[in-house]
Amino acid sequence: MPGRIAPRVAFLLALAAMSFGQIAGAAEKVRCPVCGQIFEKEIEVCPNDGTDLHVEGKPIEEAPVAEEEATEDEGDEGPQPKYTRHDLGGERQRTDEEELDYEDRHARLGDDRGGDEASDRRKRQRAERERELAEADARLRTEFESRRRRMWEGRQRRAQEDRRAAEGFESLRRTSLWGRGAPLTSVGVRFSWMGEGDEPGLVSSAEIDVNLVKTKVRVGLSSSIGVRSLPHRDDLLFVESVSLGAQLPWRFSPYILARAGVGGLATNRFGEDLIHVVRALGVEVGLDCRVMRWLVVTPSFGYASYAIDAAHWNSFTAKLSVGF
Numbered sequence: 001m002p003g004r005i006a007p008r009v010a011f012l013l014a015l016a017a018m019s020f021g022q023i024a025g026a027a028e029k030v031r032c033p034v035c036g037q038i039f040e041k042e043i044e045v046c047p048n049d050g051t052d053l054h055v056e057g058k059p060i061e062e063a064p065v066a067e068e069e070a071t072e073d074e075g076d077e078g079p080q081p082k083y084t085r086h087d088l089g090g091e092r093q094r095t096d097e098e099e100l101d102y103e104d105r106h107a108r109l110g111d112d113r114g115g116d117e118a119s120d121r122r123k124r125q126r127a128e129r130e131r132e133l134a135e136a137d138a139r140l141r142t143e144f145e146s147r148r149r150r151m152w153e154g155r156q157r158r159a160q161e162d163r164r165a166a167e168g169f170e171s172l173r174r175t176s177l178w179g180r181g182a183p184l185t186s187v188g189v190r191f192s193w194m195g196e197g198d199e200p201g202l203v204s205s206a207e208i209d210v211n212l213v214k215t216k217v218r219v220g221l222s223s224s225i226g227v228r229s230l231p232h233r234d235d236l237l238f239v240e241s242v243s244l245g246a247q248l249p250w251r252f253s254p255y256i257l258a259r260a261g262v263g264g265l266a267t268n269r270f271g272e273d274l275i276h277v278v279r280a281l282g283v284e285v286g287l288d289c290r291v292m293r294w295l296v297v298t299p300s301f302g303y304a305s306y307a308i309d310a311a312h313w314n315s316f317t318a319k320l321s322v323g324f
Contacts, residue, residue: 030057181249182211182218182288183296188321192304194228194237194313203228203237207319218247218255228265239263239280253288257302265308279307282317296323 028041033056035048044054051057186209195201205226213219220243228235241261247253261280266273286300297320304317 029060031060033058178251178290180214180290181247181253182214182220182255183298183323184214185210186296186298186321186323188298188319190224190226190317190319192306192317193315194306196230199230201228201230201313203315205237205239207321209243209321209323214247214249216246216249218245218257219243220257222259222261224263233268236266237263237278238266239278241280243284245284247288251290253290255286255288257284257286258282259284259304276308281305284317284319286319288323294324297321298323 029038030041030043030053031038032046032048032051032053034051035046037046037048038060039046039053039057044052046053046057188207188209190203190205190207192203192205193200194203203226205224207222207224209220209222211218211220222241222243223239224241225236225238228237239261240263241259243257243259245255245257247255259280259282263278263280265276265278267276268274282302282304284300284302286298289297289299291297299318299320301316301318304315306313306315
């Protein structure tokens, strides 16, 4: 039994070896998909068009015998290539579309690029983009103009504020320096007359004034003490008075005042010391001259009336004072 099986196994092995040899021989050649020429498997690049045969080459599936017969029928020169490289003198040719698996135009441009519909769509997209850019530009211009207008208005407002501040400062300076009118207090010398007989009776008094109100209305208090000079004696005169009047506050501030006061006259008559009550009334006109912020010189003149019991004196009066 084993002797019969052995010849059969050997026959099958021989048949398989023959088939494998045919397949291996068939797989030893490839066809270029561009020029269509058949090359040996060892050739990696097509000499006609530079195609990579290991990657794009098509294996020959025909039997070697059939391939050799086909080669003999074609002649010694072999099959003519469909395509020759340009550097070898070939002309530009288009490969049959049946041998290509894709269309070059669609591979480069895509399916959505051709036709009037795509052109209209692109135009609409460009128009929409231009409209968006125009709207953005208009918004930016409007915002810029708004900011510039606000900056200009702010600059004008600050300029007005600065101008008002400067005017206010100048007004305060003038008011502080020139607009206060009368000084707060002043010290001066007053001259008046209280005659007796043929003697004029010059009264020289030192006077201190305190101005309580210094607006256009002027109210103050005055204290004066002086000496009445006569040939045979000197009398001492003291008067405390209140003044009320009006003034024009400025650097040179004119004023007019009415004075009323009461005091005493100390004298020595016939070897006896006497004190008489003195009533004083008068009107005064003067000018406060502010030399500096804290220094005021005031000349004035007026009318004064003194009375002691039934005796009366009407006198011209003049005063020069320095105020602070």
